[in-house]
Amino acid sequence: xxxxxxxxxxxxxxxxxxxxxxxxxxxxxxxxxxxxxxxxxxxxxxxxxxxxxxxxxxxxxxxxxxxxxxxxxxxxxxxxxxxxxxxxxxxxxxxxxxxxxxxxxxxxxxxxxxxxxxxxxxxxxxxxxxxxxxxxxxxxxxxxxxxxxxxxxxxxxxxxxxxxxxxxxxxxxxxxxxxxxxxxxxxxxxxxxxxxxxxxxxxxxxxxxxxxxxxxxxxxxxxxxxxxxxxxxxxx
Numbered sequence: 258x259x260x261x262x263x264x265x266x267x268x269x270x271x272x273x274x275x276x277x278x279x280x281x282x283x284x285x286x287x288x289x290x291x292x293x294x295x296x297x298x299x300x301x302x303x304x305x306x307x308x309x310x311x312x313x314x315x316x317x318x319x320x321x322x323x324x325x326x327x328x329x330x331x332x333x334x335x336x337x338x339x340x341x342x343x344x345x346x347x348x349x350x351x352x353x354x355x356x357x358x359x360x361x362x363x364x365x366x367x368x369x370x371x372x373x374x375x376x377x378x379x380x381x382x383x384x385x386x387x388x389x390x391x392x393x394x395x396x397x398x399x400x401x402x403x404x405x406x407x408x409x410x411x412x413x414x415x416x417x418x419x420x421x422x423x424x425x426x427x428x429x430x431x432x433x434x435x436x437x438x439x440x441x442x443x444x445x446x447x448x449x450x451x452x453x454x455x456x457x458x459x460x461x462x463x464x465x466x467x468x469x470x471x472x473x474x475x476x477x478x479x480x481x482x483x484x485x486x487x488x489x490x491x492x493x
């Protein structure tokens with residue numbers, strides 16, 4: 258049974274890949290360090306990388322950053338960075354009022370973009386001291402579960418580029434290229450190793466899931482989300 262499960266995992270996740278040279282005009286946008294929520298009026302800084310086919314890091318782009326809440330739309334500022342051996346892009350955006358704000362990063366490379374699950378933006382009535390997370394606890398904003406963080410990481414890390422997951426609700430540029438992961442479950446330890454290093458599974462027909470340089474703190478929530486129990490509604 259374990260061998261069968263691992264075989265299914267390889268067949269499912271290897272097919273997500275992006276060694277598809279004929280489809281050169283697309284990329285994976287991977288956003289790091291997304292918060293559970295944010296505070297209105299306080300600038301939020303995001304960092305991300307853009308990889309063509311999920312493999313080759315792209316430089317010299319002019320990305321844009323925007324957020325929407327209902328009919329409201331705001332724009333942020335972006336720039337390229339090169340610090341401590343790391344390269345990529347950063348941007349800041351300030352939410353003018355509380356609400357559920359959905360952030361979109363347009364990569365500047367064709368139609369490739371990152372659409373994030375809406376953030377809870379809360380009001381601040383006191384000066385923020387310490388971390389934003391500390392402040393959110395003080396004003397009664399509950400923390401997300403590990404699986405909920407994984408749901409948000411599924412969008413932020415670029416999994417939606419090639420995969421559909423019903424519980425995420427965001428359609429990526431090539432979301433029908435990889436298999437639907439909504440009802441899939443895998444051995445947790447192997448899934449964690451695979452996400453950290455997809456090369457542990459030999460390529461098939463020249464296709465391999467790319468490594469997005471995921472951190473351990475990103476992988477654990479993704480495993481929790483992908484393997485989470487989901488309520489099924491039955492009809493008679």
